[in-house]
Amino acid sequence: MRIKWVMPAAAAVLAMSLVATGCSTGRDGSVASKEKVPANTAPVKLKIMQEGSGVPSPENDIIKKELDKKLGIDVDMSYTQGITEYLNQLKVRVAAGDYPDMMLLDLTTLNDFSQKGMLLDLTPYLDNKLKQAKDFMGPSLLKKGVINGKNYAITRIADVPFGSYWIRKDWLDNLKLQVPQTLDDLMAVSKSFTENDPDGNGKKDTFAMTGNGMDFSAFSPIFGAYGVGLPGAFYIKDGKVVDSYHDPSMKDALGYIQKLISSNYVDPQIMTNKGTMGRDQAFQGKAGIVYSSWTDMGKQEFINQYKTINAKAEWIQISPPKGPGGQFDNSFDSEKPSRLLAIPKSLEKQPEKLQKLFDLLNYVSTKEGNQLVMYGIQDRHYKVENGKIMLTELMAKEGNYFHYYQFTGRPNEEYLKTKFPNEEPMIKFSLSLARIKSFGSSVLPPAGHNAADAGRFANEELIKFLYSKRSLAEYPEFLNTLDTTFKYKLLQDEAQKRAKELELIK
16 A cells, blocks of 8 residues: 655654643644743553553663653553453443543444443544545545444554465475365375375375364365355455355355365364464374465474474465465455554543544554654664665564554555565465455444354354265255344445445445
8 A cells, every 4th residue: 555645754743842831733744833842741551452462661662752752741551351252341441431542442342332432533634634534544544443423433454464374395305296276186286185185294194274264264265265255254256255164166166165174284282272282283294284374384483483393394484275256375364454543532521642542543654753663873773874664683582562553554565575585475376366355344234233242153163064064955044044033135235335325346
C-alpha cells in the first residue's frame, strides 16, 4: 500500500514538540497555540491497553522514552497475552469504570461498546485534530471503523500475507520427486512421503502434512485449488456474494482433504496443534509439508533450529497446487485492519489529554514518527547509507516490540524489505501468490445471529466430515442447521448489504 506522507519531518518535529495547552495542528500542517504553558508542566499520562507480550519494562522501553520526550507525555502501555484473555480483562476493567485512554478492540466488541455509547465518535476530529492519522490510514481503511455512519476506531493498516506451503526439498530429492504442481501431484507426493521412507532411516515414521488445523489454515491451498475460501470467509464469485460454507465447491474440497486424512498422510495431531506446534513437528522430521509463514520458517534463527536437528534438511516455499477452481494460496482479507483502537467517550471531558492522544496518533503517522516506531533510533538501531536504512545488530536485540507503537500502521512492503533484507526473496514469493479476496472483516454480525456459536458449530461439523465421522452426503443437512438454528442467513444478508456499500457488487 502506498503511503502519502502529509507533513514534512521538520514540521512534524515542531508540531509535536510544542507542549502547550490548546496546541493543535492545522489542516495545512501549521501549528496553532492559544496559550503558553510553563516549561515545567508535568507530562500528560496516557494509558493504552493492548494484547501482546514480550515487551520491556517502562524504564527500558526505548520508544516510550522518545515519544514521551518529543510529545510531553507519559505513555503507560499495558499488555495481556492472548486476545480472548485480553478482552476478558478489558471488559472487567471497563465494567468497573476504569477505562484506558485508548484500547484495542475486536470488531464485535467495537460494535457492542459503540452501541452502548461508551466510545468517542472520531468523525468530528478527522479533518483537523487527526488529519495526519486520517491521511496516513486512507479512506478505504477508515471505513472499517465505521458503525452506523460514525467512526469509532483508529484502524491500523492491514498486514500483508506471509504464508504458503513449505516442503522438504531433500525428501523430494531422496525419492526423486518433483515439486507438486497439481492436486494429483500433491496426493502422490503425500503418499510417497508417508510410505516410502523419505528420511532414509529405515522406519515408516513420517507423515506428509502437518500444521495447525483447527482454523483449517493447514489446508488453505487445497481449498484455494477448488476456488473456495477458508471456512467462514465471504468473497465475490462470478459477481455474486458467496460464503465458503455455501460455496458449491466446498464439499469437493472437503472430500479431497478427507482422502488425505483417511490415507494416514496427515499428522494425527494436526487439529490440536497450536502456536508453533505444527512447525516444530515439521522441524523434527515428522512431516514434509507444512503451511506456515516465512517469518516462522525462513529466518536464519529457524533455519539453524532445523539444521541442528538434521543438517541435510532443506525447506522451500512452493506455490499452491492447481485444481478445478484455480490456484489460490488461500482467502485473504487484504483490507482487514490488523488492529482496531478505540477511545472512550469519557475522554472528551479531558480535552488536554485527548489532544495529547491525538498528537501521539498524528506523530506516529508522520514520516519521522513512523520511522521511529518502525526502526527505532538512528545510529543505535539503524544507519542511513546512501539514502537507504540499514539496521544494526541492536535492532534485532531490542526492536521486537516496536510494532506495538505502530498505532496507525506502516508501509508494509518498505518495512519488510528493510527489516528483513536476507528474507526479501521469501517475502516477494509470498506476496506474489494469488489469493481469493475476502471481505469478512467488514461484516458485522447482525442482531439474532451469534457468530461465536455458529462458528463453533461449523468447525465441529467440518471436522466430523474430514475425519469421516459424518458422511459428506449429509452436507446439505449441515447447511440447513447452520441457516436455521444458527440463523446464518442473517449474516449472509448483512454481507450482501455490506458488499454493496463497499461497491464490491452492483
